[in-house]
Amino acid sequence: MAGDSRSSSGSQISLRLREALEACSSSIETKDVIQSDEALAPVTNLLHSIMESCTNDLDEILPGIEGLEVALDEIYRFLSSPDSNQMVVEALSFELPKLVIKFAPLSVKCGEIAGKIIEHLVSVCNPREMLSVLCEALTSPADASGGSGCYSNFVFGLSTVLLRIQRRHVEQVKVVLPVILKVLNVAFSESDEEDKDSLNDLLSAAISIGSSIQEICQKLVCIFLRTIYYFCSCFDIY
Structure with a gap:
């Protein structure tokens, strides 16, 4: 049951993050603004909320970290997709490194995905x-x-x-x-x-x-x- 619950939670996080990324993309593409806190807010706010779920309560730490792993993986897939708008990727590059450096130490998988995100950003962004x-x-x-x-x-x-x-x-x-x-x-x-x-x-x-x-x-x-x-x-x- 616990495994099913975590799987469901991971799916919900993926869905919420995809929606946040779509909202971010729509805002940036419509307003033609590269660096905008308002445009990036759906993504950054969601990541912060997942981070906050990693509390000192042992019942919450593992699900919170697993949620971050799912979120980071979803972000990496978005960034590396050939369908992603370069302008959106550039906009996210202003904030993502400052966020993922906080997530990287939380688990081996977080660190691995954070590394892939940084590697991709430095290869395609200004x-x-x-x-x-x-x-x-x-x-x-x-x-x-x-x-x-x-x-x-x-x-x-x-x-x-x-x-x-x-x-x-x-x-x-x-x-x-x-x-x-x-x-x-x-x-x-x-x-x-x-x-x-x-x-x-x-x-x-x-x-x-x-x-x-x-x-x-x-x-x-x-x-x-x-x-x-x-x-x-x-x-x-x-």
Whole structure:
């Protein structure tokens, strides 16, 4: 009976979230507004209400977390659907990272789906906007106690958007590095022996930031050398 009840609850959450996403899509497409709290409210309010069901009452924690897993999965399917309007996906990208970073530590499945959501967003949305949103999510005081396990996907996301940004690379690196150092400091200062795997994942993500910076530097050197060669050819200097 308990299993049937949870299955029914999951179906209800999926239905409610689909309706919220449809309302959000309709509002954004009609008003042609990318960033609007009012347009995103149906989705964000529902996610907050599901989050609040994860209380200290043992009878409520598991159903609440399962509800979040269902909700995150529904969101990922919406975002990755070829039928989804890119403008709607862009609008959701302003808020979803700040929400899913709170959900990611609650269960292994929440963390996995949150990672898939972030991976998709950084691959299809404006990289400059995603860099700002991810940095904001990682430095939010409300998320500082989330544990290192919820950070790595966001740090990997930052390494991806750094490579996607085409201009002002040094400026973006200067924004990202303090955020990464703060995340590492928080994660290691609050970790224990049980967090070893999560810390390893976070270190791998931090190393990926270094690899992205190295690749950016190599590109800048190539651009500089091509410029020098161009001037040399113009003035017959060899």
